[in-house]
Amino acid sequence: xxxxxxxxxxxxxxxxxxxxxxxxxxxxxxVLLYSFSSIDVEKFQQIxxxxxxxxxxxxxxxxxxxxxxxxxxxxxxxxSEITEEERKEREDFKILKKYIExxxxxxxxxxxxxxxxxxxxxxxxVLDNVFFDPGKADIKSRAKEIVLYIGDxxxxxxxxxxxIKVEGHTDNVIMNTPMFPSNWELSVxxxxxxxxxxxxxxxxxxxxxxxxxxxxxxxxxxxxxxxNKAKNRRVDIVILKSTYSKFEP
Numbered sequence: 175x176x177x178x179x180x181x182x183x184x185x186x187x188x189x190x191x192x193x194x195x196x197x198x199x200x201x202x203x204x205v206l207l208y209s210f211s212s213i214d215v216e217k218f219q220q221i222x223x224x225x226x227x228x229x230x231x232x233x234x235x236x237x238x239x240x241x242x243x244x245x246x247x248x249x250x251x252x253x254s255e256i257t258e259e260e261r262k263e264r265e266d267f268k269i270l271k272k273y274i275e276x277x278x279x280x281x282x283x284x285x286x287x288x289x290x291x292x293x294x295x296x297x298x299x300v301l302d303n304v305f306f307d308p309g310k311a312d313i314k315s316r317a318k319e320i321v322l323y324i325g326d327x328x329x330x331x332x333x334x335x336x337x338i339k340v341e342g343h344t345d346n347v348i349m350n351t352p353m354f355p356s357n358w359e360l361s362v363x364x365x366x367x368x369x370x371x372x373x374x375x376x377x378x379x380x381x382x383x384x385x386x387x388x389x390x391x392x393x394x395x396x397x398x399x400x401x402n403k404a405k406n407r408r409v410d411i412v413i414l415k416s417t418y419s420k421f422e423p
């Protein structure tokens with residue numbers, strides 16, 4: 175009788191282990207499919223919206239908040255975060271901005287007069303070539319008309335309680351004359367002359383207006399070209415929000 179060779183025997187039931195694993199995986203797969211089929215579509219959309227803007231790929235501006243609501247994360251567009259008084263003030267500033275921009279456009283001064291909404295209020299920026307001759311602080315005749323127009327607007331009842339800041343700025347070219355020993359003196363004198371015009375001609379109460387000179391220390395462009403230096407030589411008239419008026423005279 176022949177003896178069976180050891181080591182050649184095969185377990186014919188080994189495939190059952192692999193088959194069992196496959197069945198288990200398929201079962202898990204179908205359980206997952208079932209759970210996905212019952213997903214809350216509205217919640218899923220809200221979750222997708224919450225990722226907008228996080229990687230710079232989707233349109234930004236939405237966040238997911240408590241209460242299953244989707245809202246904009248811009249505080250200026252969230253009515254729940256501002257008071258009725260602040261909302262009214264914002265609308266008034268928008269109207270004021272439109273008036274001054276139309277005035278500048280009618281006189282061909284769009285490049286010299288800029289109106290900007292900023293955190294502290296509405297800023298009217300006028301380049302110094304409109305206001306002054308180089309190295310001087312006397313207001314030009316055409317600039318007086320602009321200042322008086324702004325004075326008329328800020329004297330209207332809806333703006334009569336607003337505080338005004340007049341800020342003078344220069345480029346980095348060193349000023350050294352008997353009248354203006356430095357850029358500080360020149361920037362302060364220019365701002366003060368604008369203030370005095372508003373106070374004297376439009377009778378703006380001195381308690382709600384102030385003047386400051388910053389010399390070359392707050393540039394809005396590098397002082398590397400004549401065009402950029404011209405941007406830095408400017409006077410800013412800032413109509414402050416009520417919240418800032420409490421802290422800035």
